[in-house]
Amino acid sequence: MSQIILIEPNDNLREILSLNLQTYLGCSVIIRDSAEDAIELMLLLPEIDLIISRNIISNENSAEILIKYISENDYGCNLIILGEFRHHLDSHFVNIKNHLDWEETIATTARLLSIDENLLKNKIEPEFIPIPIDYFLPIKHSACDVFIRIKKSVDQFQYVKRIHSGDNFSKAMILKYIDQGLRHFYISKEDHIHFTNHVSDQLINKLEQEHVGSDDHLKLLADAHHITLNEVKLLGFNSATVQLTDAIISDIEKILDTTPEISKLLKKIVNTKTNYLYQHSHMTSLLAGEIVKHMNVDNSHHVRVVAFASLFKDIFLVDHPELAKISSFSELEDQDLPDEDWELVFNHAHDASILINKYKDAPEGIDEVLKTHHGSQNGKGYSMAHVERLGTLEQIFIVCCEFVREILIFKEKGGMPKPVIKTIYEKFQGEEVIQIIKALEKVLLNLQTTKKA
Numbered sequence: 001m002s003q004i005i006l007i008e009p010n011d012n013l014r015e016i017l018s019l020n021l022q023t024y025l026g027c028s029v030i031i032r033d034s035a036e037d038a039i040e041l042m043l044l045l046p047e048i049d050l051i052i053s054r055n056i057i058s059n060e061n062s063a064e065i066l067i068k069y070i071s072e073n074d075y076g077c078n079l080i081i082l083g084e085f086r087h088h089l090d091s092h093f094v095n096i097k098n099h100l101d102w103e104e105t106i107a108t109t110a111r112l113l114s115i116d117e118n119l120l121k122n123k124i125e126p127e128f129i130p131i132p133i134d135y136f137l138p139i140k141h142s143a144c145d146v147f148i149r150i151k152k153s154v155d156q157f158q159y160v161k162r163i164h165s166g167d168n169f170s171k172a173m174i175l176k177y178i179d180q181g182l183r184h185f186y187i188s189k190e191d192h193i194h195f196t197n198h199v200s201d202q203l204i205n206k207l208e209q210e211h212v213g214s215d216d217h218l219k220l221l222a223d224a225h226h227i228t229l230n231e232v233k234l235l236g237f238n239s240a241t242v243q244l245t246d247a248i249i250s251d252i253e254k255i256l257d258t259t260p261e262i263s264k265l266l267k268k269i270v271n272t273k274t275n276y277l278y279q280h281s282h283m284t285s286l287l288a289g290e291i292v293k294h295m296n297v298d299n300s301h302h303v304r305v306v307a308f309a310s311l312f313k314d315i316f317l318v319d320h321p322e323l324a325k326i327s328s329f330s331e332l333e334d335q336d337l338p339d340e341d342w343e344l345v346f347n348h349a350h351d352a353s354i355l356i357n358k359y360k361d362a363p364e365g366i367d368e369v370l371k372t373h374h375g376s377q378n379g380k381g382y383s384m385a386h387v388e389r390l391g392t393l394e395q396i397f398i399v400c401c402e403f404v405r406e407i408l409i410f411k412e413k414g415g416m417p418k419p420v421i422k423t424i425y426e427k428f429q430g431e432e433v434i435q436i437i438k439a440l441e442k443v444l445l446n447l448q449t450t451k452k453a
């Protein structure tokens with residue numbers, strides 16, 4: 001492996017050069033601040049193959065000092081000088097006049113070190129993947145290097161390191177980036193699983209520390225919900241995403257067991273500043289869980305099924321939460337979506353039911369509840385006309401999904417207040433589903449009574 005000393009005062013350029021020298025050319029890079037520092041190292045290390053240095057650094061004529069040292073000591077290494085340099089150079093000393101042209105620097109390095117250019121061309125670009133910036137709000141440190149992406153030309157980007165692996169960072173710093181309009185950080189694709197594990201560990205620790213049902217706890221749960229859906233969608237079920245899923249489900253169950261005033265909690269969820277998907281999911285699981293208990297529809301197994309189904313029902317809409325509010329075919333058509341998004345929404349229930357089969361510990365029966373959560377038997381599109389053909393648990397879940405949707409949309413849009421339950425009665429037909437809506441009414445009434453007591 002070739003050893004390169006890099007002397008470059010511009011932080012961003014140094015990061016880009018260092019990253020590319022290591023990733024593309026497989027070189028070992030040693031950073032030094034000046035020619036004097038580099039020479040000190042060369043006295044100890046005779047095997048340096050190349051020095052890449054800015055022409056002048058502060059008051060130091062770095063290029064001249066290095067040329068003199070290499071020539072007088074017959075050191076036998078190459079030198080690339082970044083920035084205008086007018087003196088005569090031989091074949092071992094190369095000048096790149098535009099010091100910002102890092103691609104030229106990399107190509108010249110490859111030539112000087114006789115690295116096969118074909119090999120270089122065939123090298124796969126390091127793949128960076130975007131990570132939503134809000135992942136970084138609930139965590140304090142990263143397990144890998146984190147980059148921001150800068151547009152270099154129409155179709156080219158540079159990646160500049162902003163958080164070093166293991167470094168602590170503050171929430172204030174992340175909020176500052178968000179204020180500046182940054183939506184994603186980037187990490188190397190190879191680090192993705194490791195990164196998710198690390199985020200998952202930190203989230204679970206924090207969830208355990210928060211007081212169950214407090215505002216901070218709900219906000220953290222909303223963060224964990226968002227991250228889990230994103231990561232399961234990208235990575236499927238691995239140790240980190242399974243761990244996060246279990247943590248969320250057990251938190252929701254804990255809340256259900258330890259919160260006597262569910263009505264107060266529902267109100268809190270509606271009013272806490274969190275995202276629609278989380279609010280809809282958590283409220284649906286609470287209400288459906290209560291109905292299951294009220295109607296004695298089996299047992300705790302079904303409470304668990306609705307908790308899981310609530311979490312994963314709209315996983316494929318995690319990047320389009322607005323589209324999760326659609327609940328009929330005509331609403332879907334009214335959106336006038338591009339074909340790709342239309343397909344995504346139309347099939348999201350079906351696709352969620354396929355995905356959940358890959359989770360080996362998912363409770364039995366969850367795939368059917370997911371598939372039919374918009375009433376369609378095959379999980380495609382929307383159909384409230386024949387929900388009576390579905391099982392009891394599936395009908396309970398659909399009713400709760402619709403009820404919570406109506407509440408959240410009313411909260412968001414306002415309008416003439418009218419009993420949401422009336423809208424739900426108007427939406428469904430069928431003996432069993434009417435019994436379920438009545439059970440929902442009783443649950444709500446009980447909740448209100450509990451609240452007044």
Ligand SMILES: [Fe+2]
Pocket residue numbers: 313314324348349373374
């Ligand atoms: Fe949905």
